Amino acid sequence: MDNNKLVIGGHEFNSRFILGSGKYSLSLIEAAVKDAGAEIITLAVRRANTKEQENILDYIPEGVTLLPNTSGARTASEAVRIARLARELGCGNFVKVEIMRDSKYLLPDNQETIKATEILSKEGFVVMPYMYPDLNVARDLVSAGAAAVMPLASPIGTNRGLATKDFIRILIDEIDLPIIVDAGIGRPSQACEAMEMGAAAIMANTALATAGDLPLMASAFRQAIEAGRKAYLAGLGRVMTRGASASDPLTGFLRD
């Protein structure tokens, strides 16, 4: 298997950087996609379902896979309806399930997310659920037919990095699907760190939207993600502990 390919639901991607689109001007999307080298870009169905002249669909370059999300959904059934609408709108079979019952922190509702994932995967969607990193929930998502699992690094929009690092590492170790770190990644160095750990891909939006130069930051993320991926594949060297290790092995007394 080609380790450089990201495989989601049988679809192959060369890029491991998934772009969010909701927080910056549409006119910047093309540059962001190009400089990020992104092949997947998310799309809020609630925003796309518009009659205005500025439709995000017109700004997405050819060959880029749309990942419609169900933002705004508060229950599994609402998410399912939004996903179906996305398909009707011609957004393809991919869907990022986002279900929030909290308007303050926008934390995902894991239980409802499992339910929606099960329904949508049976309907032939490539389901990528956004979730709070909990191993049991991740396993349920696998059973429900998810194509990837998208744990949050820290609360969405905060740019605070890998606050849930230990739990994401558990998912990486235990779950056979791609683990895509979503929400909270604020700097390229944080994206790189997640990739070194073995995350399959990174998703970011606010980190770019709040940057001084959006296309330049997109390119910085691209390189950080690539570097992290290479480091993961290369296998990280050991870290020297303070005082280095003893020259005489502790087990040197063992005879047979």
Next chain:
Amino acid sequence: MTVNAMENHFFIDSDSLSPSALERKHRLETDPSFRTNHMEYMEGMEVIRSDVCQNVLSHMDSYNYSKYTASDVTAALEHETCTIEDLKALLSPAAEPFLEQMAERARLETGKHFGNTVYIFTPIYIANYCENYCVYCGFNCYNKIRRMKLSMEQIEHEMKVIADSGMEEILILTGESRSRSSVEYIGEACRIARKYFRMVGIEIYPVNTDEYRYLHECGVDYVTVFQETYDEKKYETLHLSGHKRIWPYRFDSQERALMGGMRGVAFSALLGLSDFRKDALASALHVYYLQRKYPYAEMSLSCPRLRPIINNEKINPLDVHEKQLCQIICAYRIFLPFVGITVSSRESAEFRNGIVKIAATKVSAGVSTGVGDHEEKYDGKESDGEQGDEQFEIADGRDLKSMYRDISDEGLQPVLNDYLYV
């Protein structure tokens, strides 16, 4: 400035009032004992059990903003999470020299939650009959204005005109008259609105939970109720008669709306009516406590200042100048990073262009606060029908196209719809 100069003169006598009406008006204005108990529910008003009001009032009543110092303000700005105590410091006079720092922090928070988006909507007044005597409002029942209530055909026509301009979100308003503008009348108007708009909100008289549920079924998703002032004693002197006089029933409107199934609710004090620092504190805490109780609900804050009305050009927001308004909006944003903040056409184009870069996330465009005059205003077409007069004078007359262009020119992203009915 003398105390006297810091008060608005609201009372205006119309020459068309009968002697008995005039006498009643004067008694309401001058004789508190002639007025009903504003804390006592009227017949038919639903009472809900809630501790939100008590929580808000306990903070507001004890808020002594003169005790805060510059170091309280800098501490508040350094804190990662803004506490209620920090909010009090940010709303205090001590924070005024820190306006630029507050704006910087506010811009950061806005960016995290909203990116560079700014939502655009427009209001439509479908009737301006009113049974209340609120002394500062152009619709008040003693003010001599042209009254009107649109028929369903007229509503549909107006909505078509607005929708053709490209607008996707509408806010339906009425004067507060249950008898002239019944809940069913408003419900039917909302059903029409759903044919033309992606999002329908209402700003009407407060109603009971079952009525909010009915309106939700008619397509309404967002309910706006302005408390005007959270100081019930001051409120009593400004809302002299009618249903609106009942302060606690109004306070619980948003909670009843959420109980009735609405997705979101909006709050506001009308700045300039009372002590604006206390009112701003109470508005923010009203959102804060209700959000804790209904965490899934969307919430937004408006920050209107008093404006002149027909027959009273002199009404003004007193000590709430643009600087104070900006301070309030920044404090709201820092304390409640996730809430929408609406700045209406009561403010100038310059102010609105500036504040959307800091903290505001929603602006109106193509605004008329009159009844039935959209075609004339939008298409320049001379109307052959009658029109109803305006609730207040607006300061920013930009239409959708110029608002859209101006927002884009500021490097921001105008959004016409951000919700999907599911």
